[in-house]
Amino acid sequence: MWPPKQHKNTTNKVISSSASSSSPKNMEEVWKDITLTNITTSHQTPLLQDFLSGSFKPPPPPSNNSGTSKNAAIDVNSINGNMGLLYTVAGFQLSFNKPGLEMKTYDQQQPNNGGRADRRRKRMIKNRESAARSRARKKAYTEELELEVAELVKENEKLRREHAEMRLRMTGQFPIKATLQRCATAPF
């Protein structure tokens, strides 16, 4: 029902990016890819969050020009069946636009709301990247400290052993002088 090509595209990217802290670069590239494909396929694509909150903005079918189509009806079954898939694509845009799909009109969102959702979305992505970077930073630091500790413990043991050995060897060598000695610069 949904265009299989597009779904494969987005889900693959989700899998790769949701696996442990991905670098900001990858996320940005993924984001750029998705926004590019969305720009080429449809005008306004609904957010998952907006869709779930109920205020759904149906994209115009390709045959008409934007903003005027009001004669589409959504196939309810297809949406319910795909909710599971939608949930896995959190935060990413999905293109709902399919030629020939009939959509029911829901409340049309105003342009201001669309802009706000846009910013919210961007902010969420940025926050997510920042959180991932934070986690990587924290992990890296604790890892480094653990390695250092291991190294230092090893070195400590080695030095202690050497010190003990040296002590044994030195006891017989130099008799310790217990008396004070006067040197040439003494005042008396």
Next chain:
Amino acid sequence: MSVDPLIMERVVGDVVDPFTKLVSLRVFYNNRLVVNGTELRPSAIAARPRVDFGGDDFREFYTLVMVDPDAPTPANPTLREYLHWLVTDIPASTSADFGRELICYENPRPISGIHRMVFVLFRQLGRDTVYSPNMRQNFNTREFATQYNLGSPVAAVYFNCQRDSGTGGRRIRPENY
């Protein structure tokens, strides 16, 4: 299973390619050794650090690069990498003071975000084979290394830096966007 912190923080990846550490590299700010991932504020790193490294042959010369791959902000590093310091012709097993400072040390002053500051050490093919780039920003360590035949890095160290008044990555109040 432990992964090298350099890889975890994506220093290997963003700045350099995977390499094997061949030479010991120790960076000291105010007699404090820089451990990978430690946090230093701009006030602590205002003066150039003491950099000691190993290597056995006095006839070998090394180049030290200090870059910030997160300039101007880690979320949008358009100036990656920003070159803070470049010293060349350093004889092995000495310190950076004995080299030629091509790009003088510039105190890092990140405005936004927590930046990684990376030191990379390269072994030169010969003396006087490395020249200074034109600009500090948009420096590319990999290209620089290929350009002057520096090969793979022999050592690297990094630390984190944020502005003096930064909150350490923790927000005190949630921001309302």
